[in-house]
Amino acid sequence: MTTLAELTTMRVGGEAHLLLAPATADELVEATLDAWGSGEAWMLLGGGSNMVVADEGFDGTVIRVLTRGIEQLSEENGRVRLRVEAGEPWDALVEYTVQNGLTGIEALSGIPGSSGAAPVQNIGAYGQEISTSLVAIDFLDYLSGERQRITAADLGFDYRTSVLKQGKQGLVLAIELELGRSTDGLGAPVAYAQLASSLGVTLGDRVPLALVRDTVLALRSSKGMVLDPADPDSVSCGSFFTNPIVGENFARTLPEQAPRWANAPEPSSVAVPLGEEPAAPPVQTDFRVKLSAAWLIEKAGITRGFSLPGSRAAISTKHTLAIVNTGGATAAEVAELGRYVQTRVFSEFGVRMHAEPVLVGVSL
Structure with a gap:
């Protein structure tokens, strides 16, 4: 009997009462609806890279999401839209985009797991997050049993979370991304200090896509954050x-050397007619700090x-x-x-x- 330890990167977890591995998208939908209709416990399993399952296992149905495929939907004005099946390994997707001169997720190289799981916790690393490239998801809603197209604006993205992690139940069937077409082979401006330092450039510089990917993979590997049987x-x-993420006042109580980053949006620009005094800026009442x-x-x-x-x-x-x-x-x-x-x-x-x-x- 296959244990969940064999299907997760932490290598812990007992058996599932029932383990299903649908081969096609239609079979995945059918199996999921059947599980929901049974009234028994259910769980969706992608790459198994972001979960810890109890030693007792799972007394219910585990459905593996294995559907794969990357389809280009359109290209216009230097922007390319892709539809990616939920079971496509995330790093395989990033590799595909780099090889095809698409920019926007190259700094997310090496993150394990499946593409369908990526929006759930708004994966991010080295200055990029999926929320900035995601257009929408194809979603099978648990309450209605209907397929929905949910736009990124309705997913409630925040730091490592979304409505999908905060209680909205269902199955991500596919994701839709919009990426830039790199005509010069360079990636997006480098937006993370450690990455810039490793590349030997300054923040905001652009470097070849392949070099960004290789550097990120090396950084992650140095931290044990790339799946490697030898590591x-x-x-x-x-x-x-x-x-x-804490309040600014609390952050002030921590040691001065404690790293911290502002976690609030910059105030929006306001146009003021000549001769008029600008209004006082709004009082920032919810300033947050990331530690x-x-x-x-x-x-x-x-x-x-x-x-x-x-x-x-x-x-x-x-x-x-x-x-x-x-x-x-x-x-x-x-x-x-x-x-x-x-x-x-x-x-x-x-x-x-x-x-x-x-x-x-x-x-x-």
């Missing part, structure tokens, strides 16, 4: 915690490679944001280490850490 640090969910989860974990005394006594779950030796399975770890051990990290950070800084992966039958 034990890649047996994980990637980043286990999101970067906390570095890795810095908080390290400064709370949790070092790379740390593990609890007797546990086979450990902090990655390359990056403190990742919890890895060093070999034979259980979901209970992963969760125990996650809770320990939360406790230490909260005790030291008063900051609550939130898990990034989906927890199935597991709690922190």
Whole structure:
């Protein structure tokens, strides 16, 4: 019997009561509707890269989303629209876009998982997020059983979340992206300091698409964030915690050296007629600050490679944001280490850490 540990990158999780793997989009819809109509528990599984499943397994139907395909819908004024089936591996999609001179998601290279799962948590890295390129999703709604086209504007995107992660249930069947056509082989302006430093350029510079991809893959690999059978640090969910977002006043109480980034939009420009005084700017009442989860974990005394006594779950030796399975770890051990990290950070800084992966039958 196949266990969910065999189908997830964390390599933990027991058996599913029923495991289905529909071969076509129509079969996927049919199997999903049947599961919903049965009244039993159900779960959708893409690449399995962002979940921790309980050791007891899942007492219900697990439907694997394996449908693949990339179709160009249109090209106009240097903008190209693609339809991507939900089961298409995300990094295979990024590789396709780079090879075909399309720009907009090249900095998202190396992120594991499926394309259909990408909008759920608004994946992002190195200055890019899927929300900036996504046009719409083809969605099978759980409540109505009907297929819908939901635009990006209606998905409630925010930092590592969307309405799909906040309670809207259903199945993403495909995603529609709009990307730029690179006529000179260069990617979008580099928008992340670490990436710019690795490329040897300044923020805002443009460099070849292939070079961006290769550099991002190298950066992720150095952190154990690229799936690699030869790298034990890649047996994980990637980043286990999101970067906390707190109020500005609270952020001021943290040590001065704690990294932080403003998480509020820039005020919009206002045109003022000649001779008139501009109105006072609106009072910013909800200014938010994003903190570095890795810095908080390290400064709370949790070092790379740390593990609890007797546990086979450990902090990655390359990056403190990742919890890895060093070999034979259980979901209970992963969760125990996650809770320990939360406790230490909260005790030291008063900051609550939130898990990034989906927890199935597991709690922190």
